[in-house]
Amino acid sequence: MASTTIVEVAKALGVAPSTVSRAFNRPHMLLPETVARVREVAAEMGYVPNRHARALSTGRTSAIGLVLPDITNPFFPPIVRAAQQAAEERDVSVLVAETDNDPRRELRQLDQLRPQVEGILLASSRLPEDQLDEVVRRDRVVLLNRDHPGAARVLIGSGAAVTAAVAHLAATGSRRLCYVGGPRRSWSEHERLSAVVRAAEEHGLTVTTVRVESGTYDDARSVAESLHPERTDAVIAFDDVVAHGIIDGLAARGVTVPGDVRLVGCDDALPIQTHPRLSTIRLPSAQGVRRAVEVLLSGEGAPLPESRELFDGTLCLRETT
């Protein structure tokens, strides 16, 4: 859409276009007074640099891609928001693409994005290792919540908090733990499951596991039918949606939380509360994403050097424990 150009601003001021450009990109080359004057008039005229022109001239697109499986999963909107904000601060825009949990769509989105962006933030990739490896070797990409060796990656982890949750449950009398898992291909799922198993062993709890592959509330409700207070006195759920389904599924059978079964969820991203309020693990997702954007936008070229940063969630005890 037509907007004010650098030439128009230059004319209005009676200076050269390059002066206007410099007022924004190399202000130290100009008299402070000139810079101020140019910026003021530019602001008045509503001048906003055209990224395409700049990209053509400099080779930098000042855009990044954000690829994620499913934006309706409440875990992701805060991720999008944080990416946006971090990018905006560096004056780059964000192209969002969904993969619908389909590796083929994921590859297509990457192909589509590659030529338009400086780098891609790939969240919760569902690609098999070998395909992901190709991507990581070729593209400037930061992985979010996928621990692929060789890649630049940021992990928003719950391992430590899960361990703390198990310790808390053990210390306060639970003995028979059940982990209700989520999607198999999710890194978080592996991290949570193994943390549960390890911590349970340490504290002498028994562990059973069931899985809600879809991660949906309805499926979690069904799965809740397989939970019996005689066999399970505490549950750790893959995320809050699943936890919610468990509460309601149990309640429907007259099993109370936390009376008969105690429960810990994960993510703390729902716009509503359960009743009783869910004990959960609060994830520093905004922080992790900010860091990921930082890594993505630092330096030049592809691929990015290997790096691995872990941001740990914290246990947040409310009423279901």
Next chain:
Amino acid sequence: MASTTIVEVAKALGVAPSTVSRAFNRPHMLLPETVARVREVAAEMGYVPNRHARALSTGRTSAIGLVLPDITNPFFPPIVRAAQQAAEERDVSVLVAETDNDPRRELRQLDQLRPQVEGILLASSRLPEDQLDEVVRRDRVVLLNRDHPGAARVLIGSGAAVTAAVAHLAATGSRRLCYVGGPRRSWSEHERLSAVVRAAEEHGLTVTTVRVESGTYDDARSVAESLHPERTDAVIAFDDVVAHGIIDGLAARGVTVPGDVRLVGCDDALPIQTHPRLSTIRLPSAQGVRRAVEVLLSGEGAPLPESRELFDGTLCLRETT
């Protein structure tokens, strides 16, 4: 990262750059044989068109902007998804920008987006009429859920369904209705409120109103304290988050739904279910957004001609009525 350009391909073939360009964009202008030859060599050389150069030259960026107040509101992720999909089908990408319900940020986002996109889908604008009018006159913009005269707009409405809800409540014995509203500046809020009032009159129900300006679960829970079964036997809530808060707020005081108070929500976009399951209004948001993208991407230039399309939601009776 330096990729093959059209000029290099042209040289390799001994033809003009424009011929190469035409082989891709206007193949019918060339001999089929030429097209084939060009495409073959281009492919061999790994030529990929530079979108920025194209954008600069044609003014078509093959991107649209999507501006929305708050992506963590569960109403919006499906909107983002639908916009993305509709855009993707036309080979355009989507730039998402949040305004945080702040008109000033909204204007800033519009400024930022203007030069980078072909048009903007402005969802649930919070701008005052006069400022919105300026935007609508200048930019190529389709309004979503804002009924501004003169603008191209798509409304995902709940008026008819609200009317149906009131009729149903009246027919099944409710007499004292309370409408629990949401953000004042929301078009949906006005539509719902006025539909409630009108329908209530028609059916001889009394109406009171309260408001949860923030639209959050916690605030809705507080507001539920002002609801008393003696004064209110049915509630229509601005959206499902608010409805959820009302249920829990009432339950905390021992007021049962639907026993003491019956309840209808709106949007049907939560990833979880209430207990009992919420009667609500299901909105055809995906459909509306697809249409909005279609309008946005049809024809040329700015502003867009006035148009107004209404997509009506449907009442969805479950267990709270």
Next chain:
DNA sequence: ATGAAAGCGCTAACAC
């Protein structure tokens, strides 16, 4: 400290 001018890669008149 500022201006003039040459592109970045592509498309679109306008020639031939």
Next chain:
DNA sequence: GTGTTAGCGCTTTCAT
């Protein structure tokens, strides 16, 4: 049917 050329808006030498 194909070549020539003039920009799109911006950055960046190179002058002054």
